[in-house]
Amino acid sequence: MTTQTAQAKALEPLIYELSSSGRKAETLMPKLDVPESAPLPAHLLRDSLELPEVSELDVVRHFVRLSQLNYAIDKGFYPLGSCTMKYNPKIGEDTARLPGFANLHPLQAPETAQGALALMYTLQQWLCEISGMKGCSLQPAAGAQGELAGILMIRAYHQERGDTRRTKILVPDSAHGTNPATSAMAGYTVVTLPSDARGGVDLDALRAAADETVAGMMITVPSTLGVFDENIQEIIKIVHNRGGLMYMDGANMNALLGVVKPGELGFDVMHFNLHKTFSTPHGGGGPGSGPVTVNEKLLPYLPGPIVAIVEEATDSEGAPRYGFVMPEKSIGRLKAFHGNFGMLVRAYTYIALHGAEGLKAISHHAVLNANYVRVRLADAYKVPYNRMCGHEVVIEGRFPDAPDIRALDISKRLMDYGFHPPTNYFPLIVHEALLIEPTESESKETLDRFIEAMHAIAREAREAPELLRSAPHTTPVSRVDEVYAARNLTLCCRLPSAE
């Protein structure tokens, strides 16, 4: 800590600052029930261990107080665009913690884990059905890892065919930052495609860029501008005709459940974000889960191992035997073991609770809510692509007659009204973007309150701009100085007394 932060008044002291030499929370270890062995040689041992010395009650109070400083879905409306902050059903927390799942070691023999394998197999099948694809790997730990898996599969596909000229991936300028970052990680050059006036891919630019050096294209559906590109089939055709493959970023799948299957549109590979679409909790920034599904072309390249039936059931009453298999030309492993299994249990639970009609209702109501917010905000904010949107809508957080006000000020002021702000400054191609994703689990009353707050803020922007520029006023801390943090870089506690 810098002197300034160390001396600053803290809402809650650091756990190290609560520490008192000699205090222990040690009711946790039983007495040693085996004879002590010869200790390790002294030169292998550490001299000191700078961890806190606190009581169990200190720990409980500290973390409960910290929790109270957070905003969360369980506290209120969280319209963070592109993140699908919908209600996380509590039952998922119970099912994921069933001892038969929670205590299962990942390297146990498949014979001792048939329940877990059956769950994974079924989830693979469900995700294939929902996306119109032929194969699935549950291994990716997050959407970004699903993207990496997808692009590495595309790469392996071309290499296998001896098609080594393909060095580029096309990415629309509205894309999530993970798309270009993923392409670069996989060794590709990124070609950024401009958007047209309606928020879709500029087809002329696409035609010009799509040549035989293009390995594939990554695109989000509906786009990050919140709109469904009417030319999607034409886009897919252009890329396919040049031998490229199509990757769908499934971040916005909450608009598409039972509405359209990406595989039927012609996509070759996509990822799901189980923490968005199937409502596994976001956890303050993870864990997520980013399964990939593919069509026949990419089946042999799936990251593995994946779950397969290794022996069919012998009679109609019996269960098949499940096991792990490595796809024939797999791109390899993406993480140790088998994916974020606990999130798979939650997603399975969520889909089981919904069925086909329930999933379809999710997307219908998510899109209904977003369009309702769109039309109700259009008289107070500029809506750059003001037509039927998907499950989210982008508006501009600026006013010609209040030039000092930026999207950030509107975001911060929303906190005073009790709401989490939308995503700000994304997509990058919209000036002062505010991306609003209400999700299906919010009621009309909640949306109306949010819309009223947005209208009130638009009035304040003209009448009392300072109220916005100095917002938030009611949060645990006032506006946080991000520049100070970067200039006075302190990433862990430095306690003079402890060192």
Next chain:
Amino acid sequence: MPYIPHTDADRAAMLAAIGITKLEELFDAIPAEHRFPPLNLPEALSEMEALWELQALASHNAVAPEYAIFLGAGAYNHYIPSVINHILMRGEFYTAYTPYQPEVSQGTLQATFEWQSMIAKLTGMDAANASHYDGATSFAEAVTVALTHHKQKRNKVILSPNIHPQYRAVARTYHQGNGTRFVGDKSGRATLDDLLDLLDENTAMFAVQYPNFFGQIEDFSNLAQKVHASGALLCIVTTPIALGLLKPPGALGADIVVGEGQSLGIPLSFGGPYLGFFAVREELVRKIAGRIVGDTIDSDGRRAYVMTLRPREQDIRREKATSNICTNQALMALAGCIYLALMGKHGLRRVAEVCYHKAHYAAERIAQLRGYHVNTRLPFFNEFVVTCPRPVAEINRYLLEKHQIIGGYDLSRDYPDRENQMLIAVTEMNTRAEIDALVQALEAAAQNS
């Protein structure tokens, strides 16, 4: 429909506001021939039916405490203090997202700052990030840091064969597109001296594991000096409970320290979600991927925390970012943070000692069995290699079926020349009675051939 609060009146009012009459009209932009495809999924279940179905699936798995478990190899059955779950189940933590808006996220941000602090102290390094997906992906990201550190001018990475096989596999998956050459682990027999012979001016990183995959504590006392002489970075893969006792990797001269944090209060959960930790020396801080929290002040001069060094990240730097990581394992890092706070300075050392003594008790007893040999050439922590009189798969089947014991890891799965070798892990959760039962069962397994 579950979790959708709309009444018929709400829907009608909202559709009217939008200017349409039916929900289906929201999707007119979707090609008609592909619109509203049938979904072949089972009928929706009620909450209790879903719970029954999941309970039935869970019951088909063999788990502790009904089974005694001696399997480790990167995932460990440690005790999870009750406090952890009670805190993790607070909706304020688990239903929040990445703390993009620090004014309403100080809880997550401060906990992350504390986690970074504890990991830095535990590993003996200067700084740590918020987390990666797991130990294996932390390791793959360490390779990226080394390549970036050398401005992509060095492309060779030397891997000890004693690093977890899946970690090495994941590093290869991540880097298959960028021309990185991984060497050193092909035969599975290379010694530290063999690996040092591979060092040259093209080596970006030299990686070892401590304790290694076989549980052994190799002598790394002069390693850093030799690695650094070639200009390469030294990466040490480690496991946090062992560091309750062992000299921290920072003291051994590591530049990057990574590992799996599952042992810190996170359930086995069939392999995830786990917790990759990642710590570095100060000069590498700006090259690491993932979220990093720093301290700062608010506009009233109060102490606050915020995500910092953001311009490294994919949402800003896009194709110039070194990694695409976006979410990490924030909730798992919170679990790890609570665990380390609860155990504290004394408790973590005590867990490590208990694991150590129990593992050594087990090893000594097994070494006395006819037909079994325990490798004690090097000091070990809580895992050790036993050469068995029969293939490990056969022994494990016997242990499982006759004694409700989940035996150790069959090393021949990854190292073909380690036929009949079992990697046994012992933690504080294994009672003496369980260990004695294992010893007896192994003895019987030898005779039952």
